[in-house]
Amino acid sequence: GQNIDQPTEMTATEGAIVQINCTYQTSGFNGLFWYQQHAGEAPTFLSYNVLDGLEEKGRFSSFLSRSKGYSYLLLKELQMKDSASYLCAVRDHNYQLIWGAGTKLIIKP
Amino acid sequence: TAGITQAPTSQILAAGRSMTLRCTQDMRHNAMYWYRQDLGLGLRLIHYSNTAGTTGKGEVPDGYSVSRANTDDFPLTLASAVPSQTSVYFCASSDLENTEAFFGQGTRLTVV
Numbered sequence: 001g002q003n004i005d006q007p008t009e010m011t012a013t014e015g016a017i018v019q020i021n022c023t024y025q026t027s028g029f030n031g032l033f034w035y036q037q038h039a040g041e042a043p044t045f046l047s048y049n050v051l052d053g054l055e056e057k058g059r060f061s062s063f064l065s066r067s068k069g070y071s072y073l074l075l076k077e078l079q080m081k082d083s084a085s086y087l088c089a090v091r092d093h094n095y096q097l098i099w100g101a102g103t104k105l106i107i108k109p
Numbered sequence: 110t111a112g113i114t115q116a117p118t119s120q121i122l123a124a125g126r127s128m129t130l131r132c133t134q135d136m137r138h139n140a141m142y143w144y145r146q147d148l149g150l151g152l153r154l155i156h157y158s159n160t161a162g163t164t165g166k167g168e169v170p171d172g173y174s175v176s177r178a179n180t181d182d183f184p185l186t187l188a189s190a191v192p193s194q195t196s197v198y199f200c201a202s203s204d205l206e207n208t209e210a211f212f213g214q215g216t217r218l219t220v221v
Contacts, residue, residue, distance in 0.1 A: 004151065033209065042199060042212035043152075087151070096167070097142075097210065099151035 002026045004100035006088050011106045012078055020073045020086050020103045028093025034062050034073045035087040037102065043087055046073070075105075083107045111135050115200050115213035122190050122220050130185040130216050132200035140203045141183040142210065143167075143175060145196040152199065158183055190220045 003025045012018040024032070031050040035043035049055055049064035049071060061074040073086055085102040092098055113134040122128050134141065139160050144152040154167030158177040172194060174186045183202075187194060197217050203210040 042214050044212070045209035048209065089152075096154060096157070097152075099144075099153070101149060101151045 002090075002092065002098045004088055004090060004098055006086075006100040006103045008101070009104045009106065011108060012075075014078055014080060014107055014109050016078050017074065017076050018078060018105065020075070020088075020105065022071045022073070022088035022100060024069050024071070024088070024090045024098070024100075026090045026092045026098055029066060030091040030093065030095055032062075032064055032071050033089045033091070033097070034060075034071075035089065036084050037087055038084045046086075078107050080107050080109070113200060113202055113211050113213040115198075115216050117216060118214065119217040120219070122187075122218060124191055124220055125189055128187050128190060128218075130187075130198055130200075130218070132183045132185070132213055133181050134183075134200075134202045134211070135181065136202060136204070136211065137180060138202035138204045138211075139180070141177065142201045142203075143173070143183070143185045144199045144201065145169065145194075146199060146215075147196050155185065155198075190218075192220045194218065195220045 006022045034046040037043040047062040054063045059076045064071045085104045087102045088100040089097045116131045142157045143155040153169050155173050156175040158164045161180045197215050199215050200213040201210040
């Protein structure tokens, strides 16, 4: 079966750095996505990795290791508005997105 | 630009009744998707359409049907609602296979 694992909840302090991990087992691989979802709102796109390595976009970076079936999302200089759920999704061999349950990130002052 | 729009925003529906959730996008995306999101679970694909005139079943298609008469619209129909269909429903669209998906604002459906 296909499976995406990420921690259910994490807590971090404003101004700090947090790393959210995602491991996956899917039928094929055609890219990994990270989305942010604030409570009661729709998911919004953060990053996309298809090759191994680090993709940096402002305060957010995403890393991929295809051989390990592993990715992480790194958030720097945390702000209160970063409190949200972060969803990891993998596009499988049928180009369908398989979603993790999401990691709820709580930012404390 | 409106992007992708869903209607209604929320609905309370009596069990056994039918309902159509509407989804319209103005980005001319080929692919459209319907997901349900339940607490503690990831987004689960109900049905999808890779292009106008074609549809496919996702992970949880039972009790739902879709149509794709044109590029812009992708309605989701519940023929006879059951309480287990209480959920938040998201419509999404994407262009090329490896680009991001854009989501509508969601429809919160409660079946009682």
